[in-house]
Amino acid sequence: MIVQERSMALIQLANPSRFLALVGRVLPWLVVASLIAFAAGIVLVLLAPDDYQQGATVKIMFVHVPAAWLASLIWAVMSVAALGTLVWRHPLADVAAKTAAPIGAAFTFLCLFAGSMWGRPMWGTYWVWDARLTSVLVMFLMYLGLIALWNTVEDPSRAGRAAAILTLVGALNLPIIKFSVDWWNTLHQGTSVFRLDGPSIHPAILTPLPVMTIAFTLLFVTLHLGAMRNEILRRRVRTLRLLQAQGA
């Protein structure tokens, strides 16, 4: 039970203080950088020409693709954090992992939703089981499962170890799932090829894409560091409460 950790409580208080100071200094700069990147991105999005087939709906790509990129990137970040927990026992590793999960789930959901909005004008239906969307849906399920795991176990370090294992297993599985879903999709397809980015897109349309991707990534880093700071504070509260219970 929690009782055994009371002796560890003091150690846990000391380590992350330097990190908190660092976040306090860096965060304002990151916010500014994100704002600038988004401003530039929005301008480029508005200026980009329409696709001759899809019209303006192609511009949904500028949120759908960066969101998809972030979904995968964040799982990679969690995987590195998972290694940090299991292999190097770094104290901040499971803080990084726990806080990344909801952000990753949110962007995965955004990817799915934007994909649905893109698909409706293209194919007349809000959802298709095409290979890429389906893989992202499975990844969304795995994100939610991970968050459920974090929220079911009260003790952060036990939850951290279990979540780290699940994250790494998930990371290994995601390419396998992607491959299987591709195979399944081609198997059942028949005639039409469902590809969200269409048969061809003129490169001139794509210029906002890198900028938006950078903007989204900067936003993620900002959010992640802020959330990590919150989690460290939350654990500090928990530790203080343990000490408080010890005294009574």
Added chain:
Amino acid sequence: MMLSATNVACVRGGLPIFRDINFTIGAGQALLVTGPNGSGKTTLLRMIAGLIRPTQGQVAFAGSDPDASVGEDAHYLAHQDALKPSLTVAENLGFWSRFLGQKTSPEAALAAVRLDGLAGLPAAYLSAGQRRRLSLARLLAVDRPIWLLDEPTAALDSAGQVLLAQMMRDHLAGGGMIVAATHGPLGLDGAKELRLGDTQLELDMVAPAPPARSDPGSSPGQALPPQAGSGEGSAALTMSSLAVLFARDIKIALRVGGGALMGVLFFLAVVTLIPFALGPDLALLRRVGPAVLWLGALLASLLALDRLLAVDQDDGSLDLIVTNRAPLELVVGTKALAHWVTTGLPLAVASPLFGVLLNLEPASIGATALTLLAGTPALTFIGLIGAALAVALRRGGILLPVLVLPLTIPVLIFGVSAANAVLGGPVSFGTPFTILCALTLISLVIGPFAAAATLRHTD
């Protein structure tokens, strides 16, 4: 006031535990029940509390409301603490205080056991001794004449034992009675002693006698005396107890480890799995969509059932709830309702989103959501019966869904039928939907009664 046992005997699982138990204690008197492990001390206490019916003889509390059972006038302090780890110290005590009918707030009780500084701390953080002290606070917070204490000094440090001894002396001085199972002295002077386990018993020495009281339909095998508690005052008390229980169950479900939205996640997983099995043919998915949604909701409901009663049994809360004034049928019905709000209702609410994944038309989505809204309560209340069986049999796991599944088939049939009817075909929406609603209403009645009967026939 007098608490007496007359020729009480007990046979459990075919084994005789004790017989010829006789005692009488009056106001201000204490009885220490001693004996080696396994001699039946806990069984005797549970018998007095009303959780087990004696094989022979009877326990009576003279001087109280004749319709009330002994348990309603007693505090039963068992080995388990009946504390919920996700609720704070104050919330735990506040729940029991309000559920057991006390109107004043329990702060004084918390201060008396020196836990007032930890009032806002989740109970999971407490040590074993602190948990035991919180249980003792319950005895101070709610006034009851009889205290049934099962090895109350366990886990208490010396300061805690001094506190306990003082509490017991104060209770006796105020005219209360104590029956305590103990291995050692409790610091009570002048207490009577009842020693169990001195004679070897053989089965034929203990024969079931005809029931002494004129209870309709009672038998030696029946475990609990029928719940009583009549009068207008007790009706209001019952309603407030049920309301408090409902609020607590929802609170627990929404906190860490509560599992409130886990069912929805499972539902999503099932819905995602189907196209992998059937292929992404949108036309096919649209046809089977309502059925897939119903199957997913049904499985998610079944899997969540073990949360309904088993947790309360494990931490001892169920014992305290059962011996209280509120009728058991209403209690389990309230728990089932809270369970549906946190498990079944979210499934119905989430179903339109998942219907989009299955390419359903808006009319289909609406119909399926409506049938789920009407049908998931039936799934929960039928599942309540299975949950009670699992508690009675002390078995969990996959047995519970297996038992309940066949009972839910009618609900599934009419739910899917109504949802599909919107797409056209020979059947209208109204007929199966009406039958579905009828099934739900029937389950709202049968579920709690069957579950309560099951819980009463166990020990």
Added chain:
Amino acid sequence: MELPAHAAFIVAAYGATVLVMVGLIAWVIIDYRAQTRVLADLDARGSGRKAS
């Protein structure tokens, strides 16, 4: 400016983006305030913290 075809979907997609972003930012900010408030409260009550 003439509205592009399927404007509703583009708006929905970007609108959802804004909502998600605002939601995440709000979550981080509100949680920060909540934790610092609880910490200040615990400190004020003298919880016996020994490390700095």
